[in-house]
Structure formats: structure tokens, C-alpha cells
Amino acid sequence: MGRPRSAARNRAGRPNAALALPAILFFAFFAVAPMVLAFYLSFTQWNGLGDPRPVGLANWRKLLNDDRLTQSLTVTVVLTVVSWAFQTVLSLLLGVWAAGRQRNRAVLSAIFFTPFLLSSTAISLLFYALLDPNFGIIHADTLGTTSGAFLAIVFVGGWQFIPFHTLIYQGGARQIPEVLYQAAAIDGAGRLRQFFSITLPQLRNTATTSGVLMIVGSLTYFETVLILTQGGPGTDTAILPYLMYQAGFKSYDFGYASAVASFLVIAATALSLLMVRLSGFGAMRSTREGM
Amino acid sequence: MESYSRRWFLGAGATALASVGGLTACGSGGGSGDGGTLTAFVYGDDAAKIQVKSVDRFNASAAAKKAKGTVKLQKVPATDYPAKLRTAMGSPNAPDVFFNWGGGSIKAYKDAGQLVDLTDVIASDPVLKSGFLPSVLSAGGLDGKNYGVPMRGMQPVILFYNKTVFEEHKLQPPTTWDQLLDINAKLKKAKITPFALGGSDIWPELMWLEYLVDRIGGPDVFDKIKNGDASGWGDPAVLKAAQTVKELIDDGAFGKGYSSVGYGNGGAPAVFAKGKAAMHLMGSWEYSTQLGKFPDFAKKNLGWCAFPKIEGGAGDIRNVVGNPTNYWSVNARTSNKDAAIAFLRDSASEAYTKELIANGDVPATSNAASLLDASPNPEFAKFQYQMVQDAPAFTLSWDQAVAPNVSTPMLTEVNKLFVGKSSPAQFVSALKGLK
Numbered sequence: 001m002g003r004p005r006s007a008a009r010n011r012a013g014r015p016n017a018a019l020a021l022p023a024i025l026f027f028a029f030f031a032v033a034p035m036v037l038a039f040y041l042s043f044t045q046w047n048g049l050g051d052p053r054p055v056g057l058a059n060w061r062k063l064l065n066d067d068r069l070t071q072s073l074t075v076t077v078v079l080t081v082v083s084w085a086f087q088t089v090l091s092l093l094l095g096v097w098a099a100g101r102q103r104n105r106a107v108l109s110a111i112f113f114t115p116f117l118l119s120s121t122a123i124s125l126l127f128y129a130l131l132d133p134n135f136g137i138i139h140a141d142t143l144g145t146t147s148g149a150f151l152a153i154v155f156v157g158g159w160q161f162i163p164f165h166t167l168i169y170q171g172g173a174r175q176i177p178e179v180l181y182q183a184a185a186i187d188g189a190g191r192l193r194q195f196f197s198i199t200l201p202q203l204r205n206t207a208t209t210s211g212v213l214m215i216v217g218s219l220t221y222f223e224t225v226l227i228l229t230q231g232g233p234g235t236d237t238a239i240l241p242y243l244m245y246q247a248g249f250k251s252y253d254f255g256y257a258s259a260v261a262s263f264l265v266i267a268a269t270a271l272s273l274l275m276v277r278l279s280g281f282g283a284m285r286s287t288r289e290g291m
Numbered sequence: 292m293e294s295y296s297r298r299w300f301l302g303a304g305a306t307a308l309a310s311v312g313g314l315t316a317c318g319s320g321g322g323s324g325d326g327g328t329l330t331a332f333v334y335g336d337d338a339a340k341i342q343v344k345s346v347d348r349f350n351a352s353a354a355a356k357k358a359k360g361t362v363k364l365q366k367v368p369a370t371d372y373p374a375k376l377r378t379a380m381g382s383p384n385a386p387d388v389f390f391n392w393g394g395g396s397i398k399a400y401k402d403a404g405q406l407v408d409l410t411d412v413i414a415s416d417p418v419l420k421s422g423f424l425p426s427v428l429s430a431g432g433l434d435g436k437n438y439g440v441p442m443r444g445m446q447p448v449i450l451f452y453n454k455t456v457f458e459e460h461k462l463q464p465p466t467t468w469d470q471l472l473d474i475n476a477k478l479k480k481a482k483i484t485p486f487a488l489g490g491s492d493i494w495p496e497l498m499w500l501e502y503l504v505d506r507i508g509g510p511d512v513f514d515k516i517k518n519g520d521a522s523g524w525g526d527p528a529v530l531k532a533a534q535t536v537k538e539l540i541d542d543g544a545f546g547k548g549y550s551s552v553g554y555g556n557g558g559a560p561a562v563f564a565k566g567k568a569a570m571h572l573m574g575s576w577e578y579s580t581q582l583g584k585f586p587d588f589a590k591k592n593l594g595w596c597a598f599p600k601i602e603g604g605a606g607d608i609r610n611v612v613g614n615p616t617n618y619w620s621v622n623a624r625t626s627n628k629d630a631a632i633a634f635l636r637d638s639a640s641e642a643y644t645k646e647l648i649a650n651g652d653v654p655a656t657s658n659a660a661s662l663l664d665a666s667p668n669p670e671f672a673k674f675q676y677q678m679v680q681d682a683p684a685f686t687l688s689w690d691q692a693v694a695p696n697v698s699t700p701m702l703t704e705v706n707k708l709f710v711g712k713s714s715p716a717q718f719v720s721a722l723k724g725l726k
Contacts, residue, residue, distance in 0.1 A: 047696075048377040049403040125556075128491075132558045133548025134567060143491055144550025144710055230493070233550055234712035235703060249374045251696040252399065 035265060041258035048252050059259035068235060068243060069263075075150075076239045080218040083154050087214055088207065091162045095169020096199055109170065116163040124227035127156045131228075146236040149229045153237060156224050161217075165210045172206030173199060208279040212272060219268045240264050327360040329387035329631055332376055334617070335366035338443060341646045342390075349637050360630025362388070373695070380405060380622070387625040388634060392691040393431035393439050393618050394517070399694065400620070401433055407621040409437040412632055422639030426685050427655035430615040439618025442638040444652025445679050446574045446614040448498050448688075454594045456483060456569045464596040466608065468506075471599050475544050478569050484546035486539075487568035489554030493702045494690060496709045498572050499539075501612040501689055502598040503532035509605035510684035517692045524722035528605075533708055533715035540709065550710050557584060564588040572598070574613055575675050578668065579651045595674060611682040614691060616655045648672065655679070697725050 042059050044052035063069055098109040115123065130136045131143055131152060142148040180198050189197065222241040225231060231238030231246070238246075240260060248257030333342045342364060350361040365386065367375045373396070379385050380400060391397050400406050413419045413428070423441050431439030452464055460481055465471040478485045489495040504512055508528025515523035523529075539545065546568065552558040554573075557580075563571040564585035571577060581589035600608035619638065621631045637643055639656055647654040648666050653675045660680075666672035679685065690698040704721045707713040713721065 047399050048381045049399055049405065050381070128553065129556055131551055132553070132556075133551045134558065134562050139548070141548040141551050144548065148551075230491070231703070232491070232493075232706050233710035234707040236712070246699055250699040252377055253696050 035262075038258045039262045041255055042262045044255045044258075046254045048254055052255065055255065059255045062256060063259045063263060068238065069240075071235060072238050072240050072243050075237060076219060079150070079153065079221070079237075079239065080215055082150075083157055083218055084211060084214050086154055086158050087162050087165055088211065090158070091165035091210070092169050092203070092207070094162070094166040095171075096173045096195070096203075098166060098170045099173035109166070113163045113167065115160050118160070120160060120223040121227065123156060123160050124224045127152065127159075128228055143229055144233055146233060149233060149237050152228055153221075153224055156228065157218075157221065161214075165214070168210045169203065169206055172203045176202045208275075211279075212275050215275065216268055216272050219264065219271065240267075327627060327630065329360055329362045329625065329627060329634070330384075331362050331364050331388040331390075331619070331634070332367055332372075332379065332386040333364055333390045334369055334372050336369050338650060338652065339364075339366050341643070341650060341652075342442070344646060345637050345643055346634075348642065349634050352637075354633040354636070355630065358627065358630035358633045360627040360633075362630070362634050385622055385624060387622050387627070388619050388631050389622065390442070391439060391618055391620055392614060392687075394433065394687045394692040395694045395698065396691050397438055397620055398433060401438060405623050406438045407623050407625070407628060407631075409440065409621065409632075409635075413437050413440070416632075416636070418636050418639050422656055422658075424655050424657060424680060426682065427615040427679065430685060430687055431618040431620075439620045440635040440638055441616045441655040442619045442635075443617040443654075444575070444647055444650075445616050445655050445675060446576060447611045447675060447678055447682075447685070448502065448572060448574050448598070448613040449577070449595045449675070449678075450598050451563070451571045451573060451577055452594045452596065453563065453566055453569050453588075454592045456566050457594065462569075464594060465599045466596075467599050468601045474569075475539075475542065479543060483566070484562070484568040485544045485570060486546075487552075487559045487563040487571040488545040488549040489552050489559035490545070490549040490706075490709055491551055491553045491558075492555055493706045494688075495554050495559065495573065497689055497702065497705050498574075498612070499536055500529075500532050500705060501686060502572070503535050503601075504528050505610050505612055505684070505686055506598065506601040506606040506608075507531050507535075507604045509607075510610055510686050513686055513689065513692070517687075517689075521723055521725055524719055524725070529722070530715055530719050533718045536708065537715050540711070560584060575653070578671055582651065582667070590668075595671065597678065607683050609678075609681050610684045610686070611678060612686040612688065614688055615679070615685050653679075700725055 041052060043054060043056060045055045045058070046052035094112070098105050098112075128143075131138060133139055133141055140148070142152055176199060180202070181194055184194050184198060220241050221239060222245065225237055225239055225242050226245065229237045231242045241264065244257050244260040244264065247253045247260060251257075331342075331346065333339050346362045346364045349355050355361055372390075376386075376389060376391075377399075380389075385405075397406060409419075410432075419440060427441050427445065428437065429435075431437060431441060450464070456462075456478075457464070460477055460483075462474050462477065463470070465474055475485045501513070508526055508531075512523060512526045512528045515526075552562065554560070559568075559571065559573075560577065560580050561584070562568045564581055578589060578593065578595075581593055597608055598612075600606070619635050621628065621635070625631050641658060641662075644654045644656045644659055644662055645665065648659065648662055651667050651672075653659065653663070653666070653672050660676060663669055663672045663676060686692070690702060693701065701722065704713065704718055704725075707721075708715065708718045
């Protein structure tokens, strides 16, 4: 059975397209237009002064031959996968736990949500100080080693964003109809069995939502790397957005920075489209099958 | 990892890039400032209070009335300064007068024809001409021309040491490299890290290479590089300096965790002040940093000396590296050049000099020597003034001397050398490839 979506049904109860106009204009002016301009700049050489000088494909050729691109793509992919695994497992467990209606869980969830309300910059500065080998909590050269710097970024990112994803999972878990658990209990299923046979499958769409946000977000991860490691040691944690920042606002090579930025837009768009396709997220089928 | 708000970063980054682009499109004509008001951009740290007073004094002066102009100071937060200046200079809101580091930091502006050539102005103006130490004045220019007027304290890099630790272990400040290595060995035996180093900021690491290259090969080695000849990195002195650094690292001279220690967040100064490390190679501002955070240590136990000479090396022990000072430069598009130049003259005045000295700075003005007794620490101020005055060569910090598109990858290579991601030979060949 396909999606029961007829034109008439779609129109019913939905606001007129004109109501979206302010948002569309805002988006066009502050997101689309700059992106188009950045794309144009990627075909020029410009140091921020005077007029950009067209250089054809030079920046793109340089980008595709740049060792740092391969390296930062690798770093980005590894960082994304590890962060995704770390954050998903923890926020799934916490979210399902927090979905209970007990008062103590509500209070703890509220407290637990605080890291997400802090700015990434403040959090990064805090951990930068905590990781000082002489006066911090770990007396080791954490940020000076590749694995240490890498894990620090994953941990700090997790510390900040697990609360947010926990919230998503909590919402998802609360949507699961109580009757499913009641039926399972009558059939003699234990807690573990209930978790794997009811909770997990019912959270499929939630996991996709959270996963897409994590993965697309990790492509544009920035402040933590800037403050904690500056892409170091050497260039070992120099992810793509950091490469862009460095080219643009440190080297004043805005043409090349725009090429990196455009590449990021293309890669992020392609990746999220692919994920939506593969996960069936676009179809948004109900998880309450059989209801 | 991050989520909805982070997706906006892309948009924000692109907006920033593009809005800069949008502004230039319409920003090529017209002067800046409205009528007689000139805008001056200054690095917005604590020391900017001296520039605030200078502006007030100028605005109330007869010189301002005569030139029909007043100055409005805009303090730009320190870390944002270079990027903000670059953006503003490409826009219609460009400052008329702006703070800079001389050398490579203003090269792009010079090449774009945005700087007023101050050579003749200075030569024909007795106040400006004889107002400053010549070596400092000339370091603010490019290709033998003046584009800046000194306006802050001198910032030579000095080898600081902890007097208590030195006395306890019967050590003398080193004047030769062998003495330094000897001290190094004794301190390690006593389980004290010989040198504090804020490696996560990278530029403190660069200071070691700057001095080593100078002591081994003399100031000409970097001079050649600064003037755009990347083959200068191939000079044997650069390789030798990199090898020397590597030996120090392998020897444990900087301790183990130096790559995770910062300078800006107070990490390295604390290691040094608390006696965990015995020495610290740092700019002269280390004194005010320590005075602010560990006043007792700064007043009683802080010692200082020149970077030691290296046996057989071509560099004079009196040579200095660091930032000669900061400069005011004038935007070529200014609406009132006379007022701008009249304002620059205030930086050579006795009132201005006295304020710098009271702040603990050592001005680059020629009248400073007689006023240094008023400094919070006259002994340190005089040492510093003497050091710069006697220096046969004052090499500008490498990252300020070369253009930003070279200094950024250069700092990355320096970091790779210090964390062991590249060998001295790889370091040299990577630098030779920088354009």
C-alpha cells in the first residue's frame, strides 16, 4: 500500500503557501544568496581587499589535489562515525529511561539537559582548561596526541549534545503505546525482551531523525576543534570546516575558502539526501503498525 | 554530533564570506568617516586605555582644531582584530587610522594601495623623525618606506627564569648554549621541567626557532625569507635550528605535556610561576602577565636574560626577536589626512610616553630612557629598553613578518615539528614549498 496522500487531503487544514513567504525570503537572503556568492567566490582569487579576480577552476583543482582534503575528509568520517555511535547508544538508553513518568526522572532530565543550553565556545574553553596537564583533571598530554585530541573532541561533543538527543529519544519513547507493553507482559516477555522487541523497533524513526541531525551536524562541527586543538596535533584533527576557517580568516585566501565551503555544502546535501533515501525517513511510515 | 543549530554554521560561514564580497562590490568609492570625524581601530586589550586617553587629548587639542578633525576610537576584541580589520578595509566602513604589527601584517594593504606612505611625512616632521628609536620606526615599514608610527610598548622576546629555583640549585642564567644545556641537565636531575612552553598556542614554539635561527645563521637568514624568497628556508641554519629544537624536545627540556598547555589561558605562566618549570622564553609581556596573576612571583623571583649565543653561530647575542612594537597606519582613503597625521604625532609626546611607562610598557620613543624610573619595575624596563636600543638587529616575529597566507601553514609546520609529526628535514622541505 502506498502513501495515502491525495492532493485534496494535503490541502485540507494546511495553511496557504503565502504564509511561508517571510520565512522563504529570510532564507533566500541570509542562506541561499550568500551560498551562491560563496560559490561564485570559489572561482576567484581574493584576499579580502579590492575586487575578486576570476581564476576559473584553479581553487577547485587545488582543493581536489590538496592532501589536506583527503586527510580532513578521513578525520571527518571517523569523527562522525565514532560520535554517532557514542551519542546514539548513550542517548537511547538515557532517553528510554527518562521516558518514565516518575517525578525524579523529570527532575534529573531537566538537570541533565543543561549542557545543551551552554554555548559550544564556553564548553570548549572549560574542557580546554580541564585538560591542562599540570592543573587539569587528567595529568597527561591529552591534546598533544592524535588519539587523545580525537577522543577529547568526541567526548566534549557528546557531553554537549547527548542531552539534546536524549530529549528526542525520550519524546519518541513516550509515544510508544502502553498497550504494546501490556500485551507483551501478558505474553510473559521480560524487560529486556520488551526493550529489544518493542522499544527499539518503535524508535526507528526517532533514531533516523537523531542520526541525520548528528551526521549532518558533525560535518559542520567547528568551535570545539578551533578551541581545543586548532586542528592539531599537526593537522590530525583539522576537519573540513576548520580548513575553511583557516583558509578564509587566517590566510585570507577567500577564494579557496569558498571552494572548501561549497564542497561542504555539496557533500552535506548529498549525504543527507542519501540518508533520507536509505532510511526511508522521507516516507515517514507510522511505527504503530498493527494499531 | 551537533544538531539543528550547527547546520546554520554553513549558512553563517557563507554569509560572512559573501557579505564581505557584497560590501566590496559597492565599497570601492568614497572616503570613510563623515566630515571631520576619523575612525581609529585599535586592538581591544587592557592597554587600549592609553589610546583612549590619547584620542581625548588630541580631540581637545589645538592641532585637532587646526586640522578640522576629531578621532573616534573603536576597540576591536583582540582575537578578532586581524579578521575584522581585513573585512573593514574592504568595505566602505574602513577605519582612517588603524593599529597593526608592521611588516607582513600590512603588506596586503600596501599592495592594494590602501596605505599612506609616511616616509616623507616623517622625514619632514621633527616630532616624528626624532621621536622614536630608528630601528623600531623602520620595522613598521616595508621595502625601506615608512607606513607606520610606533604607538605601544616594545615587545622583545626574553629568556625569563625563576630566581628561587636557580638559587636553590646554584645555577646562573646562561649566556652560551653549552651553559643552557648544562642547566637543562641539572634541572632534569632535580625533576624540574627546564622550560615552560605553551605549545597548544603554537606561537610560543615559534619563538624558539626564531632565536635559534638568528643565533646560528644571523638575522640575514630570515630577512631573505621575509622578502619573499622561500628558498631561504633551505639555509643550513634553519635545519640546524630545527634539529636543535628536536634535541631539546627529545631530551625532555619542555616536559611531557607541553602540547596541551596554552599560554593565553594562563597554563604556561602558572607552570613557570609555581616553580614546576625553571625558565620561560616569552615576549616582554610575560612580566605584566605574571604581575597580574602572581604578583609576588613577578616582584621577587622573576629573573630575565638574553637568549644565549651559540658557539660558532653567526648571530650576535645582542640580536633581538619579537615585536618591535605596534603601529598606527593611515588609510589612503581617509577624508582628512592632515588630521590623521596630527593625531599620530601625539604618540611621540611626553604625556603619551609617560602613560605607557606607568602601564608597565617600555615605549619606543627616544625620550623614554629618562622617564623609565617611573615604571612599576624600573630595573626590568631599563633592561628591556637597553636591550632594544643596543640590538644590532631586531627580527620581527616570523608570523607577523610574512604574509598571512604563509604564516598560517608555517605555524602548522612548526607545530608538526614540535609534536613529532615531522622530522627537521621534513620541516625544512615543507617550508621551502610555502609560497
